Amino acid sequence: MLRMRIEPKSLVVIAGLPGSGKSTLLRSTESDAPLAVLDSDQMRDRLRELVPPGTPYSRYRPVVHVLHRLRVTASVLREPGPVVVHDPATGAATRTWLMLLGRLAGRSRHFVWVEASPEEAAEGQRVRGRVLREGSFARHLRRLPRMHAALREGPRGWDQTTVLDRSLARQGLHLQTPARRG
Numbered sequence: 001m002l003r004m005r006i007e008p009k010s011l012v013v014i015a016g017l018p019g020s021g022k023s024t025l026l027r028s029t030e031s032d033a034p035l036a037v038l039d040s041d042q043m044r045d046r047l048r049e050l051v052p053p054g055t056p057y058s059r060y061r062p063v064v065h066v067l068h069r070l071r072v073t074a075s076v077l078r079e080p081g082p083v084v085v086h087d088p089a090t091g092a093a094t095r096t097w098l099m100l101l102g103r104l105a106g107r108s109r110h111f112v113w114v115e116a117s118p119e120e121a122a123e124g125q126r127v128r129g130r131v132l133r134e135g136s137f138a139r140h141l142r143r144l145p146r147m148h149a150a151l152r153e154g155p156r157g158w159d160q161t162t163v164l165d166r167s168l169a170r171q172g173l174h175l176q177t178p179a180r181r182g
Contacts, residue, residue: 001028001172002164006110008033008177010082011102015089016114017140018132019124021169025114026086028172035175036079039086040068058133072098076105082177083107090143095150099157111158113151114169118144124166 006012014022014029026039044057044064051060075083089095095111102109116124118141125131132140154161 001030001174002162002168003174003176004110004112004160004162005176005178006082007108008081009105009107010110010175010177011076011098011105011107012082012084012110012112012175013089013095013098014084014086014112014114015095017090017116017118017121017144018088018137019121019126019128020114020116021124021166022086022088022114023128025112025164025169025173026084028170029084029175030172031082031175031177033081033175033177035082035084036075037084037086038068038072038075040064041086043068043071069097073101076101076107082175084175088140090140090147092143092146092150095155096157099155103157108160109158110160110162111155112173113147113161113163115163115165120166 014026016022023039023041026037029037047060047064047067072085085098087094087098089098089111099109122131122137125137150156151161151163
């Protein structure tokens with residue numbers, strides 16, 4: 001299990017290609033302090049209960065993404081403790097939004113990238129039973145060279161960048177938060 005020291009008021013972004021193992025890592029994340037864990041799947045599951053049975057996800061996907069971003073924004077600005085966000089973050093605009101949001105909220109910013117080859121990520125999607133549309137996955141893949149360049153430099157504005165491979169991600173993450181002095 002990877003152990004990562006974070007501050008009591010932190011933003012931790014778990015990122016990687018769709019199917020790379022982000023959800024697996026998120027499910028096995030432990031912490032010394034209460035934390036808010038935000039995954040767009042949570043919003044998708046809530047909305048699925050509200051739409052008529054059999055409604056294809058493609059019909060309400062945009063609403064899921066908008067509500068997820070609003071929830072992330074509210075949580076980062078309001079939650080007293082660490083916030084962990086699940087997002088592919090392959091696009092520079094998304095990384096910038098998350099970094100600026102964390103900065104605005106006075107949070108330390110930790111970026112965790114789960115590295116997977118395109119083939120491993122595609123297989124991960126098949127295994128979980130949720131395969132992205134070909135065009136969506138291709139967009140993530142087109143962004144990958146820039147993402148790797150950013151990882152080599154350390155994405156701008158992040159206090160810590162950690163790269164994990166899929167096997168390490170499967171072992172889990174333990175966020176160690178020092179006790180607040182008061």
